[in-house]
Each structure stands twice: as structure tokens, then as C-alpha cells.
Amino acid sequence: MKQFCLNLLAIVVLMNAVFAEEIGQAWEFDTEGDFQGWETLYFFSDAKVTGGCLQATITGSFPGIKGPSFSLTASEYGFIEIRARVRDASSSRVLWTSSTAGSGFKSYSTVPDTGFHVYRIPLYNAAAWAGEITQINKLEWSIKNAGIGQNLMIDYIRIISIGAIPEIAAFKPLRTVCKQDQAFPFVAIIKNSGDRSADFDISLNLPPALSKVNGTDLSLSHTLLPDQRDTLSWTLLGASVGTYVLTLSVDPGNENSMIDTLQLAIADQYWQQTEFFLSAWSPPGTNDDAYQIYKDANFNHVLSLYQPFEANYPRVEQFEFACQMHLGSLIGEHEYLRAPDNIKPADLTDEQLVVLDTPIETYRTRNNVKGYYLTDEPNALAFPNLGKVVQHIREKDPTRLSFINLFPTYANKDQLGTDTYDEHVEQFLDIVKPELLSYDHYHFFNGYDGSGYFGNLGIIRKWALRYDIPFCNIIQAVGYDVLNWRIPSHEEHRWLVYSSLAYGAKALIWFHWDHEWGVTGSVAYTQLAESIRKLNIEINHLGPELIPLRSCGVYHSDAEPSKPLALPADGIVVSTGGAGLVIGVFKDPNDADFLMIMNKSYENSVTAPIMLRSQLSSLAVFDADSGMYQIRDDYQVSEQGTTFELTLLPGQGKLITFSGTPVSGLGKTGFRPDDYHLGQNYPNPFNPSTKINFTLPRSENVAIAVYNTLGQKLFTLLEKEMDRGLHQVAFDGTHLSSGMYFYSMQAGHFSDIKKMVFLK
Numbered sequence: 001m002k003q004f005c006l007n008l009l010a011i012v013v014l015m016n017a018v019f020a021e022e023i024g025q026a027w028e029f030d031t032e033g034d035f036q037g038w039e040t041l042y043f044f045s046d047a048k049v050t051g052g053c054l055q056a057t058i059t060g061s062f063p064g065i066k067g068p069s070f071s072l073t074a075s076e077y078g079f080i081e082i083r084a085r086v087r088d089a090s091s092s093r094v095l096w097t098s099s100t101a102g103s104g105f106k107s108y109s110t111v112p113d114t115g116f117h118v119y120r121i122p123l124y125n126a127a128a129w130a131g132e133i134t135q136i137n138k139l140e141w142s143i144k145n146a147g148i149g150q151n152l153m154i155d156y157i158r159i160i161s162i163g164a165i166p167e168i169a170a171f172k173p174l175r176t177v178c179k180q181d182q183a184f185p186f187v188a189i190i191k192n193s194g195d196r197s198a199d200f201d202i203s204l205n206l207p208p209a210l211s212k213v214n215g216t217d218l219s220l221s222h223t224l225l226p227d228q229r230d231t232l233s234w235t236l237l238g239a240s241v242g243t244y245v246l247t248l249s250v251d252p253g254n255e256n257s258m259i260d261t262l263q264l265a266i267a268d269q270y271w272q273q274t275e276f277f278l279s280a281w282s283p284p285g286t287n288d289d290a291y292q293i294y295k296d297a298n299f300n301h302v303l304s305l306y307q308p309f310e311a312n313y314p315r316v317e318q319f320e321f322a323c324q325m326h327l328g329s330l331i332g333e334h335e336y337l338r339a340p341d342n343i344k345p346a347d348l349t350d351e352q353l354v355v356l357d358t359p360i361e362t363y364r365t366r367n368n369v370k371g372y373y374l375t376d377e378p379n380a381l382a383f384p385n386l387g388k389v390v391q392h393i394r395e396k397d398p399t400r401l402s403f404i405n406l407f408p409t410y411a412n413k414d415q416l417g418t419d420t421y422d423e424h425v426e427q428f429l430d431i432v433k434p435e436l437l438s439y440d441h442y443h444f445f446n447g448y449d450g451s452g453y454f455g456n457l458g459i460i461r462k463w464a465l466r467y468d469i470p471f472c473n474i475i476q477a478v479g480y481d482v483l484n485w486r487i488p489s490h491e492e493h494r495w496l497v498y499s500s501l502a503y504g505a506k507a508l509i510w511f512h513w514d515h516e517w518g519v520t521g522s523v524a525y526t527q528l529a530e531s532i533r534k535l536n537i538e539i540n541h542l543g544p545e546l547i548p549l550r551s552c553g554v555y556h557s558d559a560e561p562s563k564p565l566a567l568p569a570d571g572i573v574v575s576t577g578g579a580g581l582v583i584g585v586f587k588d589p590n591d592a593d594f595l596m597i598m599n600k601s602y603e604n605s606v607t608a609p610i611m612l613r614s615q616l617s618s619l620a621v622f623d624a625d626s627g628m629y630q631i632r633d634d635y636q637v638s639e640q641g642t643t644f645e646l647t648l649l650p651g652q653g654k655l656i657t658f659s660g661t662p663v664s665g666l667g668k669t670g671f672r673p674d675d676y677h678l679g680q681n682y683p684n685p686f687n688p689s690t691k692i693n694f695t696l697p698r699s700e701n702v703a704i705a706v707y708n709t710l711g712q713k714l715f716t717l718l719e720k721e722m723d724r725g726l727h728q729v730a731f732d733g734t735h736l737s738s739g740m741y742f743y744s745m746q747a748g749h750f751s752d753i754k755k756m757v758f759l760k
Contacts, residue, residue, distance in 0.1 A: 037068025078124025078195025088147030104128025183753030276543025371401030380417030495651030504551030
């Protein structure tokens with residue numbers, strides 16, 4: 001019997017299951033001298049069938065072989081399986097002929113060593129794999145120079161069906177910390193990696209301490225076509241602190257069923273952001289004068305306090321700074337926590353983690369210690385170690401932050417350790433489980449501006465919102481000839497600040513402060529320090545206003561109408577008079593509306609006529625210099641909405657709040673977001689009635705219900721299709737007893753739950 005040795009680089013991940021394959025056509029090469037119709041095409045010599053293998057000597061870079069004619073129905077067999085030894089082959093191709101679709105090909109990766117490997121190549125998803133397959137007209141390999149003169153050996157070639165194969169592509173909470181009595185979204189992505197359709201019976205088993213608030217049924221059956229994915233989403237609630245096991249089973253009705261388990265921790269202690277985080281990248285220096293200069297620049301935070309802590313910490317207290325203790329260096333930051341060479345570091349042991357305990361225990365009671373700095377720009381291969389460190393710190397000091405900064409989008413694959421930037425960020429969130437997302441992206445170069453700045457902001461904002469954590473942008477403070485950075489002007493500094501705030505950043509870090517290539521060592525020190533000092537005043541005034549706000553949308557007024565960032569045709573902002581602006585849309589906990597409107601030009605001021613799709617009754621603009629709202633009454637109301645002028649300096653942004661009556665039936669203010677959102681009921685606590693706002697980015701079937709603390713449904717407030725936009729439902733609790741209740745919203749794959757209190 002042939003040996004079956006699965007290649008780890010095979011096209012399909014087989015998830016450790018044992019699959020029963022059905023063979024449609026096979027060439028086993030078991031008979032001495034019998035080629036079974038196969039022949040060499042080029043770059044082979046001395047071909048023979050011996051020892052149960054087709055063998056030939058490779059004489060060139062692209063050797064190939066050709067198979068005999070046959071007839072096989074493509075829809076019944078979706079894979080070709082080859083067991084072969086091909087030394088120094090970097091890639092391979094299979095080419096075939098179809099009676100109805102002409103010819104097709106599929107490339108696959110090969111292992112360039114001296115062992116046999118099984119390659120299972122999916123062809124069912126290729127357009128040309130259709131009708132009757134009449135020939136494998138070429139198997140071809142790309143050979144490196146060292147492989148020329150070596151012997152190729154093929155044990156067998158088979159065209160097979162493997163049936164329906166379940167793959168659990170994701171099984172996780174969309175939170176880095178699951179909090180007691182706070183609902184959280186949970187998803188599973190199921191894929192049919194086989195070549196046959198099947199009804200997949202899917203079941204999520206929850207422990208008694210977890211309950212489903214809403215979402216997909218816990219047990220259901222879905223039909224999945226080959227290569228099709230199905231995303232299942234639930235909103236779960238953990239009533240008790242602890243670690244619990246969740247089990248997901250997927251049964252396609254054959255022997256290929258699959259079970260996955262997940263350990264899920266429910267916590268009652270965790271870091272919560274209560275103030276805007278403003279810092280420079282490096283510590284202020286090592287003496288009182290340096291710390292005074294830093295304080296005069298209006299910073300409130302020292303990002304990473306280096307060792308020796310006992311010498312440096314008193315100065316932090318003396319100048320009344322908040323700080324992060326630099327713990328990463330204690331356990332070999334470069335060796336274990338970064339993986340800069342794209343090589344997986346050795347696993348951290350419990351014994352290594354213990355070295356963190358003494359400084360944590362020493363400083364965990366100090367009020368101005370806000371967290372622990374771990375590392376900068378780690379490769380994804382270091383994420384498991386970082387996850388261990390974050391978890392260890394969370395066990396020892398759960399209410400403080402572990403700070404880690406990520407690469408920008410212009411990092412390459414070897415730096416990221418993933419194929420894409422989105423994969424890098426998502427793996428970071430799922431493996432490391434941070435409570436703040438931080439990144440850097442430097443934009444101002446000598447003679448030109450970089451590309452991708454707003455794109456990077458958008459990606460970080462997207463993931464921060466999805467996992468419900470704040471994000472930090474590290475922005476360029478200095479010029480640096482080695483990296484071809486130009487010295488930013490005050491207007492360019494301001495542009496970096498307000499673009500970040502318009503996208504919803506809750507922390508800013510200036511890069512870089514101390515040392516010869518920081519602000520203090522720059523030839524433009526006076527200019528840079530004064531620019532940062534002025535802007536830090538504005539940031540410190542804006543911070544308390546921004547912390548409670550939730551980003552609901554970001555738009556660019558100069559984007560083409562068909563582009564994702566364009567102003568929505570039915571959004572709250574109708575027009576800006578042609579001015580190029582970034583418009584950040586926000587909600588506070590009571591669903592009041594806010595806009596951060598920013599001038600995209602760092603060269604020219606602009607006075608823009610802003611038209612809102614609402615008939616305003618009040619308008620206020622926040623003055624970041626004084627820290628006070630200024631009431632505006634110079635707006636014009638018409639049947640179409642409200643217009644007012646807004647003057648912005650180069651790169652400047654202004655925070656605006658307003659209230660009014662909608663036009664065109666858009667709800668309270670006419671706000672149209674780009675995301676789902678369930679608002680907090682208002683008033684809360686309430687007696688006897690309260691109102692609940694929610695928003696939809698598209699028309700959707702919506703269900704809103706009220707539950708008691710046992711998870712029993714008491715009332716269905718809404719269950720019907722609703723248009724895109726902001727909506728409101730009312731709830732009358734006259735017949736309730738005083739106490740806490742939950743209300744939930746389910747719309748498509750979105751689900752959320754919030755608490756409300758009824759007081760008689």
C-alpha cells in the first residue's frame with residue numbers, strides 16, 4: 001500500500017482529520033516499465049518506471065510531463081493529488097484540458113527537499129475545471145540550479161473527490177478583554193474546504209456562566225457550497241468571573257466532522273481609559289532641567305520610564321507626570337518580543353516572566369503609574385510571547401495598560417510577519433489581546449509627502465472600533481536626514497494632530513523628543529518645541545471632550561462620490577462649498593451629535609460654508625485655546641437644512657456640537673453613519689419611559705428586545721426591516737419592577753446589548 005505523507009505547505013489545510021477520498025482517475029506506477037500513458041516533454045532524461053515510481057533526471061529549469069487522454073466529469077472530482085519528490089523546486093503547475101471550457105492551469109507550492117510529499121491541489125474552484133476533463137496535458141516544475149541533474153520521483157497521480165470538509169477559519173470574541181456583565185460580540189467563520197456541497201450541522205455549546213443574548217441560533221444547519229464561507233455571530237454575556245470552555249462542532253454529514261474549543265476569560269478588573277494620553281516617544285531626559293522643559297511643553301505623560309526605576313521614578317513624581325514603566329527590557333525585548341529578523345523567537349517561560357513581578361509589585365499602587373511599556377514594532381512571530389507577557393501583567397496588575405506600538409502600512413512582509421497589514425493587526429488583537437491599539441506612520445519627507453497616511457489611519461480606526469478599544473497615533477515631531485524626513489512646520493504639526501482626532505484617536509505621541517535626532521537635539525529646536533507646546537495646550541483642552549465620544553464615521557469632502565470616504569448623499573453634512581475637509585462624526589453616551597471638521601490643507605486657511613441636513617436649534621464650536629464652547633447663532637435655517645461658515649487655519653480642526661430637527665425624515669439630527677450602532681437609552685435610569693437610538697449603514701431586518709437579568713425575553717420593541725440611517729424606539733417600563741434590565745439589537749451579522757436601570 002502506498003504511504004500517505006501530507007505536505008504542510010499543501011494548498012488545503014486538512015485540520016488533522018482523516019479524509020475518505022473517492023478516486024476518479026489514478027496512475028500508480030506500480031508495474032515495472034509501465035508509464036501508464038505518461039511521457040516526458042522537455043528537460044528530462046533517463047525516464048523510467050521502477051520501484052513503484054515514475055523517475056527521470058532533471059536537465060533544465062522547467063521540466064514537464066504529459067498525461068494520457070481520459071474522460072472524467074469535473075463536477076464529481078475536485079482535486080488532483082500528487083505524491084512526489086522534487087528537489088529544489090520552488091513552484092509547480094498542473095495544466096488540463098476540458099471538453100467545454102478549453103484549457104486551465106493551477107499553480108501550487110512545493111517543498112524543495114529530498115523527501116516525498118503529498119500535494120493536494122484544489123481544482124474545483126477553477127473556472128476551466130468544468131464539463132468533461134480529457135487530459136492532464138502538463139505537470140511542470142520550476143527548478144533552481146541546484147536541482148538540475150537530480151532525480152524526480154513520482155509515486156502516484158490521482159484525481160479525487162474528498163467530499164465536504166469543514167474548516168473553522170475563526171472562532172473568537174471580537175474583544176481583547178471580555179468583561180463581566182457586559183455583552184460582547186462573538187463570531188465563528190465556517191468554510192467548506194472540500195469539493196462537494198453539504199448541509200453543515202453547526203452547534204455552539206456554552207457553559208452555564210455564559211448566555212446568548214442574541215444572534216444566530218446556537219444549533220443550526222447551513223448548506224455550504226465548495227469553498228463557501230459562512231459567518232455566524234452571537235452576542236454573549238458572562239455573568240461570573242472565570243475562565244470557561246466554549247465548544248463549536250461542525251458536522252457535514254460524513255466522517256469529516258470537526259470540533260474546536262476555546263478558553264474564554266471573563267474579567268471584572270481591566271484597564272479603562274479615563275483621560276487623553278499625550279506623550280513624546282522618548283523620556284524627557286535624566287535631570288531636572290530636562291524634565292522642566294518637557295513639562296513646559298505641556299506634556300502630561302512619560303511614555304517609557306527606563307531603568308533604574310528607583311533613580312528615575314522620583315523625578316516623575318516630582319514633576320507630577322503620569323508614566324509607563326519600561327518592562328520589556330527586563331525579559332529581553334529585542335530577543336523575545338520583536339522578532340526583527342522574521343525568525344520565531346524562543347518561547348518565553350514562566351520563570352522568565354517572574355522577573356516582572358518585583359517592579360510590578362513595587363509600582364502597582366502608585367497612582368501616576370498608568371501602565372507598562374513592552375516594545376515597538378514587533379513581528380507577528382513575536383505575538384505569542386507578547387500575549388504571554390500581557391496576560392502575566394494582567395494577572396498581577398489588571399487595571400493598568402500594557403503598551404505596544406505597531407508598524408505602519410509601509411512595512412514589508414518580512415517586517416510584519418504576515419502577508420497583509422490587516423492580517424498583522426487582526427492577529428495582534430487576537431493573540432496579544434491589547435487594550436489600546438498604537439501605531440506610527442511618518443508622512444513628511446524632504447521634497448514630498450508620503451502616501452498612505454489616511455489609509456493607515458482608516459485601518460487602525462476600523463480595527464479599534466471592531467474590538468471596542470481606543471487607538472493612539474504616533475506622529476512626526478522632527479526632521480531626520482537619515483530617513484529623509486523634513487522638519488515639519490507648525491501647520492504640518494497641526495495637520496497631524498487634527499487628522500488623528502477627526503479619525504477618533506484617543507492618544508497622541510510625538511516622535512521623537514530627546515537625543516540628538518529628537519526635538520531637543522534638532523537644529524530647529526526652538527521652532528519645534530514652541531509648535532508642540534502650543535498644540536499640546538489644544539490637545540489637553542480637547543482631550544476631556546473627546547474621551548467619551550464614539551467615532552461613527554469619517555468622510556473626505558473632496559473624495560469622488562463613488563469612493564468609500566465620500567460624503568454620503570443622505571448624510572448629515574450636505575456640502576462644504578468645495579472646501580477640502582476631513583469630517584469626523586461622533587456620538588456621546590446620550591447620542592448627542594458631534595463633528596470634528598478639519599482643513600485638509602496645511603498650506604492655506606479656508607472659510608467653508610457648511611450645510612447640515614438638519615434645521616438647527618443650537619450650534620456650539622469648541623475653542624481649543626480656551627477650552628470652552630462658544631455658542632454660535634449666526635447660522636441660517638431653511639427647508640433644506642442649516643448653513644453656517646467655519647474658518648479653519650491650515651491643518652486646523654474644530655469640534656462642533658449641535659441639535660435640531662431633521663429634514664427628509666432622518667431622525668433626531670439627520671445623522672447617517674457608516675456603521676451599525678446601538679445607543680445608550682436616555683434617560684437612564686428611567687421612570688416610566690425611555691428612548692433608544694440605533695443606526696444602520698444599510699437597510700436591514702432589525703430586532704430590538706428587552707430582557708431581565710436571567711436572560712428571559714420580556715418585550716420585543718421592534719422586529720421589521722428598517723431603512724439606512726438613525727432611528728429611535730420608545731420603551732415604557734410601567735409594569736416592571738425596579739432593577740437592572742438589558743436591551744439588545746440584532747441586525748444582519750451585527751449584535752449588541754446594553755444595560756438600563758428602571759427606578760420606580
